[in-house]
Amino acid sequence: MSGIQPDSIAFDIDGVVADTMSLFLEIARDRFRITGISKEDITTYMLAECLPIPETVIDAIVEELLDMSHWAPLKPIQGSVAVLSRMAEAGAGLTFVTARPDGRLIGEWLRAHIPVAPERIKVFATGSFSAKTEVLLSAGKSWFVEDRLETCFALNEAGIRPIVFRQPWNRSPHPFLEVGSWEELSECVKRP
Ligand SMILES: [Mg+2]
Incomplete structure (x- = not known):
């Protein structure tokens, strides 16, 4: 091909x-002290289904992602x-x-x-x-x-x-x- x-x-x-998912995990760690999760744990786009993170927190992280307001860069x-x-x-x-x-x-x-x-x-x-x-x-x-x-x-x-x-x-x-x-x-x- x-x-x-x-x-x-x-x-x-x-x-x-x-x-984006790496930055998601970085924000989870820095802002919400959620550690021990790797990209391999994200097995579906429905993040609440595959991650041990409350949905409200997922929403807050996504909001920060979309705002691009986090100190760490999107790579x-x-x-x-x-x-x-x-x-x-x-x-x-x-x-x-x-x-x-x-x-x-x-x-x-x-x-x-x-x-x-x-x-x-x-x-x-x-x-x-x-x-x-x-x-x-x-x-x-x-x-x-x-x-x-x-x-x-x-x-x-x-x-x-x-x-x-x-x-x-x-x-x-x-x-x-x-x-x-x-x-x-x-x-x-x-x-x-
Ligand atoms: Mg995509």
Whole structure:
């Protein structure tokens, strides 16, 4: 598999480009003294189901994540910046679709981390997982890199081909293309 056209692909942000779950655990530790949890313990996107953290605390951590107000930085997932920069240098615009309700802060974060002209980076914030389909269809994208399996199934039904970015929380069986790293993903994308 190495034939995906760079301009036909778009990317989720949290759990694909941004190592959001690590920051989640960092906030849990620093602000709420919750220790002893690793990323491998996050076996589903329904955090209250897989973590021994009260739902109110989970909500507070997520709020801090979305505000991007925590002192510790959100870090890019290994390899993401290099591969995205390479794709942009090869002429592709970079399109990101997030279920975050507001794309401004995470858009600034992307533009601060990916060394390409800011206007080459497009961020669509849908506010819901289900709205991603429509945004991708109208942006003319046929491939989407995503870490939430439920979203992958929904996209697939709408004719968008999901690429599952392997994470501990998406280990249920699925029929889709899957990658475990950005290097592996870059091998799927056609080079100029
Ligand atoms: Mg995600």
